[in-house]
Amino acid sequence: MFLKKNKNKTADIDLGGAAESVAEKQPKVTAQPVLARNMEAERLEKEWLHRVHEKLMNAVDMSQLVNMPERAARTQIREVTQRIIDEESIPLPAAARTRIVKGVEDEILGLGPLEPLLADKSVADILVNGSQSVFVERSGVLEKTEITFKDDTHLLHIIDRIVSNVGRRIDESSPMVDARLKDGSRVNAIIPPLAIDGPSMSIRRFTVERLGIDELIENDSVSQQIAEVLSGVVRARLNVLVSGGTGSGKTTMLNILSSFISHKERVVTIEDSAELQMQQPHVVRLETRPANIEAQGEVNQRDLVKNSLRMRPDRIIIGEVRGGEALDMLQAMNTGHDGSLATVHANNPRDSLGRIENMVSMSGLTLPMHAIRSQIASAIDVVVQLERMEDGKRRVTSVQEIQGMEGDIITLSEIFAFKRSGVDAEGVVHGRFISTGLVPQFTDRMKERGYDVDIELFKPDEEFA
Numbered sequence: 001m002f003l004k005k006n007k008n009k010t011a012d013i014d015l016g017g018a019a020e021s022v023a024e025k026q027p028k029v030t031a032q033p034v035l036a037r038n039m040e041a042e043r044l045e046k047e048w049l050h051r052v053h054e055k056l057m058n059a060v061d062m063s064q065l066v067n068m069p070e071r072a073a074r075t076q077i078r079e080v081t082q083r084i085i086d087e088e089s090i091p092l093p094a095a096a097r098t099r100i101v102k103g104v105e106d107e108i109l110g111l112g113p114l115e116p117l118l119a120d121k122s123v124a125d126i127l128v129n130g131s132q133s134v135f136v137e138r139s140g141v142l143e144k145t146e147i148t149f150k151d152d153t154h155l156l157h158i159i160d161r162i163v164s165n166v167g168r169r170i171d172e173s174s175p176m177v178d179a180r181l182k183d184g185s186r187v188n189a190i191i192p193p194l195a196i197d198g199p200s201m202s203i204r205r206f207t208v209e210r211l212g213i214d215e216l217i218e219n220d221s222v223s224q225q226i227a228e229v230l231s232g233v234v235r236a237r238l239n240v241l242v243s244g245g246t247g248s249g250k251t252t253m254l255n256i257l258s259s260f261i262s263h264k265e266r267v268v269t270i271e272d273s274a275e276l277q278m279q280q281p282h283v284v285r286l287e288t289r290p291a292n293i294e295a296q297g298e299v300n301q302r303d304l305v306k307n308s309l310r311m312r313p314d315r316i317i318i319g320e321v322r323g324g325e326a327l328d329m330l331q332a333m334n335t336g337h338d339g340s341l342a343t344v345h346a347n348n349p350r351d352s353l354g355r356i357e358n359m360v361s362m363s364g365l366t367l368p369m370h371a372i373r374s375q376i377a378s379a380i381d382v383v384v385q386l387e388r389m390e391d392g393k394r395r396v397t398s399v400q401e402i403q404g405m406e407g408d409i410i411t412l413s414e415i416f417a418f419k420r421s422g423v424d425a426e427g428v429v430h431g432r433f434i435s436t437g438l439v440p441q442f443t444d445r446m447k448e449r450g451y452d453v454d455i456e457l458f459k460p461d462e463e464f465a
Ligand SMILES: Nc1ncnc2c1ncn2[C@@H]1O[C@H](COP(=O)(O)OP(=O)(O)OP(=O)(O)O)[C@@H](O)[C@H]1O
Pocket: 124, 125, 204, 205, 207, 211, 216, 219, 221, 244, 245, 246, 247, 248, 249, 250, 251, 252, 253, 394, 395
């Protein structure tokens, strides 16, 4: 319904964003008239694209087209588009003509102006803030693109297409929704009235180039030593909590940790929006379901954790613990599902435990604080803290062991840390990974389970010795 609302609005193309990016691209010496000509050509091309698209929509039976096999549909679209361009005698250079044909295809079968970004493997996140502003993240750095939508209606149309593909809907009565692209990328869309300045969409790309532990070591997200210990920790079936802020690399780390799990084990994963890419052959992936329009049928993470326990899992992996399922997770970890992995949104290891404690109380069960904390202390063995630093880099900033309780307090001991030494003129954070010298108690348990860890890995750095 909302799609129709702005129907009569004319295609006044705002060149604000485009002009800025074009200006950025030009060498400083470029004379003004050339710049103006480029902008004018770009504007005209966009206008033609919209016009040809509109004509095509009137000319063909859309319902038939979208039901065709993709290749046949593309051929049809290409033919009709070429014909329209010819009929209209549009004066177009060949390159612009090809771009328009491709643009029309993208409009009808793809995500319109976002298609070039989806084809670009270096793009990690796509962030649409209203129809005139699209940002991307590349290698941890945000940058504005010159991509724009015709208007909010156009953007809503694209959002609507994504959302309806996964059987959900978005409109004034349900203005925010999570969805997924065909390639697995995670999408969140939120529209007016909740999003005040127009429809907004955030796409977290399903990592085209999957990061592995070697890449993390290479780009200094983690040290060789830490990687080695974490791999042993997972193999020896210790319970690990990955903690970090938004976009700090929690899911990536969880994925990497899960790659150390033996292929002989049966793994059940539980997520709000399936992102994990498990390598093992024996995996059951579960995903929550939101309530439908009648507020029925919700299946939350807690339901799934409970259900997973009846599925004879060797390990349970929870994408992100956010609520009452924390209690069931702790109980599972304490009752034989060793080697479980989970992430939690927190800024340091101590806070991550505090968050779990709060979430246990959200389960509705009133347990004394001491009881909750003892459960946490005996369930979780290791906390891996991640941070996205101001230079855009994600790093493991701390690895801590939970040793037990002292009175009412859970005792956490740091084994490894990232020690900052400063920030250079380019804003790059400098520092190094250090061992504190503490040999964790879990090494004994690892040994019992047949995993000998080299004690040398924990040798303290000089300043800690
Ligand atoms: N160590 C790393 N080095 C480089 N890029 C990374 C690293 N870790 C994660 N990324 C990239 O950062 C982005 C965010 O990562 P990820 O989804 O793992 O974070 P998250 O903490 O789970 O985010 P959210 O809070 O949204 O769930 C992804 O594009 C991912 O590829």
